[in-house]
Amino acid sequence: MSPVPLIFGSNIIDSFLAINGLQVVIKNLPYLLEGAVLTLQITTLSVLFGMILGLFGGLFKLAKNPILYAISTAYIDFFRGTPLYVQILLLYFGILPLLLDATPFVAAVIVCSLNCGAYTAEIVRAGIQAVEKGQMEAARSLGMTNRQAMSYVILPQAYKIVIPPLINEFIAVLKDTSLVAVISAEELTLRGKLLYSAYFEAAWIWGAVALVYFIMTKTLSLLGDYVERRMATE
């Protein structure tokens, strides 16, 4: 006779593996992970373009030039003052069709970039303003132009200030990409939806989707902690 605990144990594992929802998740894990890859692609591209938009948005917001100021203010206010969900609908159905033939993926990247850029612009503006006023004056008193002072003196100091909020923003973008499911970009959330309508295992499927998101955001925030610690010791 085999020892009781062993039989007992394998029974539990067997009956656990027999759960329908789990089987669905295991069988469709590659499908979900492909969606996660798409999520990461949208996030990475949006963050990349968002940083460029945000840098100029933030600089223009501080510019003396009234036109640049007005453009950046309108841009930042609109994208921070309306829901991303609505922005996705408006741009994908309302505005982008007039300009180009955008696939859901391209549209998702465009909207998320614009949205991320607006938040990044505010982070950049706050970061620049957090650098002591005397730094700009010292740079200008040596004869630097505004642009030289920005690139050699202010921005190298501002970047340390903006890294932590930027990492938070990247995590927010990653989570927010779930909203592009509405324009049928086949990222993680939409795939979850499609699986759900095929199998109706809500707890297991959405639980798996949530777990995959969590692993991605946790990895990002651990990476962020590491970068912050590196910078602190620099």
Next chain:
Amino acid sequence: MIRVIDIHKSFGKLEVLKGINCRIAPREVVCVIGPSGSGKSTLLRCINQLEAVNSGQIFIDEQEITSRHTDINKIRQQVGMVFQLFNLFPHRTTLENITLAPMKIKGIPKDEAEDIANELLRKVGLTDKSSVYPNQLSGGQKQRVAIARALAMQPKVMLFDEPTSALDPEMVGEVLEVMKDLAYEGMTMAVVTHEMGFAREVGHRVLFMDEGIIMEEGTPAQIFDNPHNVRTQSFLSKVL
């Protein structure tokens, strides 16, 4: 070298400079004294256009810097400024603080800029600190680096805004010593200071400012030993 003609400057409703006239000759050391809030810093800041004047004119070497058509960046290269709070670049080493502007603005090659910087560091007595970051320097050392940084652009004039006011007393001397050397080498200087000993010993002329005007000016001996204006008398009786 510097001519200031009837400048007025207001911040909102507050009129800080109410018609300032003064001249600084080449190689002259002019000390500006006066109570806090009298507009001394604002005057210096107008002279290198960190603040724009509301009216009046400022000339440096016959060039009107208050004119719209003047390239202010070119002018500022010739006017060094030293701040009360040093304003060193914290992300750059001592040497880089000094070489940054010559390299980026004048396009001087790195090794040449470093030669100039090392020479200046020797002059201010900080040869051993060249690879150190500002947060590892004492206040007096910081200010000496700031002076070297300004000198690296080879300015014709140096403006000092209370360069020793933020220093612990034991560090005041080392900074004044550097300034004194500079004055004896013939640098044209405008110095806002509360160090009356320095003004008396090194200054050629002393301006007493109060409430946005120059109340009295003269040689140090005149101002300190025989002030005419009641305001000057009462100010000096408080600080001496």
